[in-house]
Amino acid sequence: MTDPLAQQRALVAQGCRVAAARGLVDAVLGHLSLRIDDEHLLIRCRSDTDTGVAFTRPSDIRLVTFDGTAGAAGELDGYRVPNELPIHVETLLAAPQHRAVAHLHPPAVVAADLAGIALRPIYGAYDIPGAWLARGGVPVYERSVLIRNSLLGKEMVAAMGEAPVVICRGHGITSAAGTVQQSVLQAIAVDQLARMSLRVRAAGGTLRDIDEADWDDLPDLGSRFNIEAAWRHEVARLSG
Numbered sequence: 001m002t003d004p005l006a007q008q009r010a011l012v013a014q015g016c017r018v019a020a021a022r023g024l025v026d027a028v029l030g031h032l033s034l035r036i037d038d039e040h041l042l043i044r045c046r047s048d049t050d051t052g053v054a055f056t057r058p059s060d061i062r063l064v065t066f067d068g069t070a071g072a073a074g075e076l077d078g079y080r081v082p083n084e085l086p087i088h089v090e091t092l093l094a095a096p097q098h099r100a101v102a103h104l105h106p107p108a109v110v111a112a113d114l115a116g117i118a119l120r121p122i123y124g125a126y127d128i129p130g131a132w133l134a135r136g137g138v139p140v141y142e143r144s145v146l147i148r149n150s151l152l153g154k155e156m157v158a159a160m161g162e163a164p165v166v167i168c169r170g171h172g173i174t175s176a177a178g179t180v181q182q183s184v185l186q187a188i189a190v191d192q193l194a195r196m197s198l199r200v201r202a203a204g205g206t207l208r209d210i211d212e213a214d215w216d217d218l219p220d221l222g223s224r225f226n227i228e229a230a231w232r233h234e235v236a237r238l239s240g
């Protein structure tokens, strides 16, 4: 029997591998999800043959209900739902445009936040989508807890507000978007901002927002350029 969710499982697994290849997760920590309908999501689960996020297989992506039970017969046979499922469910419930959620532990982002650095638009054409994302602000959920129940999930979502990404202090990030690709690319953009901020600080520099007048000439080049081309590159890196 063919699996009607095969393509989506493959995409979520690919997203996990891309995030790991970019150093946004270590070992077995971190997970991606994709909403299927009002009650179900695909999410990366663990098993006794799990070798880490960098090696996520489509079969590691399982169909789960929003309350964490098997989404269909056999979906959780041998698989364990992440403790932090509420991160995904509460983020998906918070906004209908959220269909994909990436929860990752990028060390540069955690370090920058712990160093007291707020991620700001310190560059422009270097990475236009990243600059715009920073312009809107990257909020911080100030608790370092394991977000393992809906109460904590709701707290994190409240801290996130209207932003696409929230930093979880001493923990990682949650990135929400309409597609798996966008959720991971946003996470990469935030990681790049953090890395550059740390570099500037390490070089003895001061972090300053780019000139207000520059925004007029930092156009949104459209999703075909920004997302499709960027994703092709990320996928190509995996096999390089």
Ligand SMILES: [Zn+2]
Pocket (backbone or CB within 6 Å): 030, 084, 103, 104, 105, 171, 172
């Ligand atoms: Zn986590």
